[in-house]
Amino acid sequence: MKKALLTIICFLLQHSIFSQVVLPSYPDSIFSTYYQQRDSHFQTLPQTTGDIIFLGNSITDGAEWTELFNDIHVKNRGISGDITAGVMHRLDEITNRKPVKVFLLIGVNDVARNIPSDSIVKNILIIADYVRQQSPSTKLYVQSILPVNNVYGKFNTHTDKGEQIKIINAKLKASTNSHAYTYIDLYSSFADENGKLKANLTNDGLHLKGKAYLIWKHILYPYIYDLERNPSLIPLPQQVSFTTNYFPLFDCKKIVTENSVLLNEAENLKQQLWEKGIIMDVNKPSGTDEPVIELEIGKVETPMLEEEAYRLSVTQNRILIRANTAHGIFNGIQTLLQLTRDGSLVTTCEITDWPAFSWRGYMVDVGRNFQSMQLLKQQIAVMSKYKLNIFHFHFTEDIAWRLQSKMYPQLTAPENMLRNKGMYYTVDELKELIAYCKERYITLVSEIDMPGHSAAFKRAMGVDMQSDSGIVILKNILKEFFTTFKDLPYFHVGGDEVHISNKNFMPEILRYVESFGKKTVAWSPGASLDNKTIRQLWMSDNGKRNISTLKFIDSRHLYINHMDPLEAVVTIFNRQIGDTTREDDNINGGTLCLWPDRKVENETDILKMNPVYPGILAFAERCWRGGGCKGWTATIGTPGSPEANEFTEFENRLLDHKKLYFTELPFPYVKQSQMVWRLYGPYENNGELSRQFEPEIEKLNESQLVSSQIVTGGTIILRHWWAPLIKGVLNHPKENTTWYAYTKIWSDEERLREFWIGFNNLSRSPATDSPDSGTWNNLQSEIWVNGNEIPAPDWKRPGQKGNSEIPLVDEGYEYREPTKILLHKGWNIVLIKSPIVSFKGKDWQNPVKWEFTFVPVCSY
Structure with a gap:
């Protein structure tokens, strides 16, 4: 049998690669009974689409790939003892399926049979060419043969071929372009300083133990899901550098902290890791050398906004998040969770990070189209993961008033609403929403828009807001609101798009709100405002931006309901918040706004028809990083220009997040920088x-x-x-x-x-x-x-x-x-x-x- 196999291999070597690749035909009898069992099993499995196939010998056969990646599309086609000729013999079963990707690891058994290196390489190249010919859209990944180790005295015909394996790998790497495959270097990550398979990853010098497969998973993860090589971080930290080692997340059993203030953050991190299938306990530091994640309050010096700054250090035996405050620790945890994308290892890195703006907001209009508590929490949860910290809640409109008032229940009576009749938020629900935000270091800013956008008020109360009786009612509503919701530092009074018939209206309302210790926010341009009120720009500020005593939030051309989804990401990514690259004495930051004025059939259409999540991520990047371009532009730029390259780099990270974190959520964006x-x-x-x-x-x-x-x-x-x-x-x-x-x-x-x-x-x-x-x-x-x-x-x-x-x-x-x-x-x-x-x-x-x-x- 061995002689017949060698004859076939030699026959293949005598023929260079032609445009039409024809595989040899030979009897099943030259292969083992196990090979025949597995091959016949593969032949009878359903022809599915979208598959990612692992093809190889016992090293591939030994993994539970579907469970490892938690993906039913990732399938095992490994056969213990297989060789390059065996793969060719059963290759049609692979190519007929038209898989999306094939990951090939083969050759170590050929080496053990003393087949020459050139023969092995040429067989692998024939496999590559045949896959390309029969299934052109399939991406082929040829993985390096793993190192071997003779320390256990087993598989001696394999483990004494270390130098030959290096030669084969070098030739496979050199042939990538001419044979249209991607080469993946597994060897470097599995070899010790002597070029042998790390002894702790095997128990026989050839095959792998469980932890080795987690390392393999970590290496392949970006190839499986078309991700960037290093974890894509959004927002990109101010300072970040990756190195080539890793922290063994699978070996880590503890989150430790000495500071009781951080116990909530430690428990939240524990919960989120548990959702990834990683089980840890929260303890105090024990002084052992075991891998740990440590949270620590300590000095982190940054150029600005130190309250939210953090330092994140990942080494081979410790992950340390240090910050000046618990909020900074929370921010560091969000970055760490993005680093743990494959759930097995964390690439070693050093990060020092801080925000460019202190006000990083997102606004929803629920007056026109009601959103359930579940949908609101979904959006707030996404905000928190990307370090936005202001949730602007616009709940009164011409269409409807949507917050319960026990003093004036007619405000939320169905007959006084034009859409979503009878749908509003109870006092307890708003308290729940405030608490939900607070747990995530998000400040909820409530808005009662006045005196404009107030037709619902007029229908319910029978008076205009600007009338004397209207002002009395408003003050009663505000008093009820502030005594019920005491922990809200800001209150938004609206003030836009209205004819002011009572010049005293807004000054009187502002004084009243401020008497409760609240900081006021209002739309600008709009009604006459005092100098203490923060102006939220929705159009030009008519030169007031230069008045040093005034504070501004930028929402100009940040209404995503007006934006094409692809335009939205470009425009938001390019812009400068408040026409400046970082917070200054006037500009505190910005708020991204969602105004779906038109009625929607289902509440989820709000997220499908508007680029909410792509927009939030682009906005999070810009208002955390700062920078941007002067003026407003909806263009990516000339191909190859610095601005186009910068956008493409961000877009790659954005699409990584779509694949990893938004598979179950609307995310209306696709790659466009290649067009x-x-x-x-x-x-x-x-x-x-x-x-x-x-x-x-x-x-x-x-x-x-x-x-x-x-x-x-x-x-x-x-x-x-x-x-x-x-x-x-x-x-x-x-x-x-x-x-x-x-x-x-x-x-x-x-x-x-x-x-x-x-x-x-x-x-x-x-x-x-x-x-x-x-x-x-x-x-x-x-x-x-x-x-x-x-x-x-x-x-x-x-x-x-x-x-x-x-x-x-x-x-x-x-x-x-x-x-x-x-x-x-x-x-x-x-x-x-x-x-x-x-x-x-x-x-x-x-x-x-x-x-x-x-x-x-x-x-x-």
């Missing part, structure tokens, strides 16, 4: 939207047409509808012009792929009209892929005139079914036509959005 477009124009259309020009009349030849510019992104905003405040990609956009956009998309094989396509991402605030039947938008925009026009969706409500009481259903690409397009093998040509006549919409509810979105939903 590079050539723009052709402007072509004067003289007001004729349907007029055709060179790029669509003739088959577009990239070499013959001269593009005006090259831009990056999944959503390209030619001219922002709030121009010139916000910059689109065109420096000098003109009315009555047509532009074309061209890009190419590669496909490894012919297949259907899903795309987000759109030309007018409707805001969730104004009552905008729906597109007409058969059109993408009402500007006659068109799209072709490989010369074939892509038809617009069959809209559920085509031509529907804007109505705030009619919920959106499919108007946005992010919440309707993606468009399916058949791609050819190789390059696919995408051409988009985007004409414009006037930049002025028919009314304020229907602004002209000159933009397009085209991006694959999945990157593979």
Whole structure:
């Protein structure tokens, strides 16, 4: 049998790799009965999709991969005793499944049979080429052969081949580009200083013990889930450096602290690790050398805001979080939890971190659309994980008043509400929400908007807020509120979008609120405010930003209900909070706002139709890190430019978090930085939207047409509808012009792929009209892929005139079914036509959005 096997291997070596790879055929009889048992078992298993397959010998066979990764798509195709020829013999069973990924580890048994190194390498390369040929979309990862160790005196024919293993690994690493696979170096992490398998990871010098598989998992984790090599941290710490060692989380049994003030934080960390399957106790330091996580109050010096600063040190036997306060410890814990992404090991690192702004807020409007306590807590929990610390709770509106008043129950009577009738928050529920925030170092800022946005008050009480009797009622409501909810340091009085008929109204209300020891916040521009009130900017401050005695919070162009999901992340990431790179005497920070004015069918639509979680993460990055670009821009930048590279680096971290932490939550964002477009124009259309020009009349030849510019992104905003405040990609956009956009998309094989396509991402605030039947938008925009026009969706409500009481259903690409397009093998040509006549919409509810979105939903 051995002679026949060697003959087959030699036959393979005599043939170089041709464009068409044909595997040899040989009888099952040359393989062991165990091999035949396993192979026949694999052949009968269901043909599933989306699989990640581990392929190899006993070292692969010995792992429970599905449990290790807690993922039913990760499957074992290891057979004890297998060799490269055995893998080739059963390779069709793998390729026929069209798996997403294959992780191959093979060769150590070939070495034990004295098969030459070149023979082993060439067999592995044939395997790689065959996988590529038969299943082009499958990503192949060739793992280095592990080191061996003869210390146990077992498997001597294997454990004396250490030098040969090094030679094979070097050749496999050198062949990655020419054979289209990714090489993964396992050897370095498993070898001791003498190049032998670490003795504590094996009990026979060849096979692995349980802890070794956890190390293996740690190494492969980013490859399994297409993550960055080091854990992606959001917000990125001010100072962070990773090294190549690791802390054995699987060996750690204790969280220790000497300070009783930190016991709550220790218990919370214990609970969150338990949810990852990591069991620990909370103790005092014992002085032993066992691995521990230690929490410590101690001096951490930073340039600013030391109250929230922390230092996080991960070594091979200790994780230490030191901070000046318990809040700083909490912040450090959030970073640590992101470092523990695989639940096995923590990469060694040193982090010193502090926020650039002290006010990092998120606001929800529950007056127009009620949100359940569960949904509110979900958002608050996400806030806390990303170190936001202000929850702005806007619960009164024209639509409804949604906080219980025992003094005036008519405020929350169903007949006085226009939507979600009878749905409001009880006193106990708000207390519960305040406590929930406090546990997470988040300050809840309640808002009673006055005297504007107060139609619900007027319906219930029968008087205008600005009237004398209205002011008396308001004072009673405020007194009831402050005596009931005593621990809230701030109170938001609204003050925007209203005609002030009583000039004394706001000064009197501010004095009254401040008499209860509250710091006041109000919208600006708006009513007349005293100098003690913090101004929350929603538009220009008309020069007041330069008055040194005033404090500001920035919410300008931070309304995510107005933003296209892809634009939102770009715009928020690029901006400077308050036009400054860090907190100063005027700017305390900013608040990201969610104003879903239009009625929603289900409360979860609020998160599906608005880029809430992508926006929160982008905002958390910017308001913690500081920095940003001057002005407001919705563009990623020229490909390869510093600003585009910086965005791409953040986007990679953002998508890591989507994969790891938002699998069960709405997260309307996909990778867009890879989309590079050539723009052709402007072509004067003289007001004729349907007029055709060179790029669509003739088959577009990239070499013959001269593009005006090259831009990056999944959503390209030619001219922002709030121009010139916000910059689109065109420096000098003109009315009555047509532009074309061209890009190419590669496909490894012919297949259907899903795309987000759109030309007018409707805001969730104004009552905008729906597109007409058969059109993408009402500007006659068109799209072709490989010369074939892509038809617009069959809209559920085509031509529907804007109505705030009619919920959106499919108007946005992010919440309707993606468009399916058949791609050819190789390059696919995408051409988009985007004409414009006037930049002025028919009314304020229907602004002209000159933009397009085209991006694959999945990157593979």
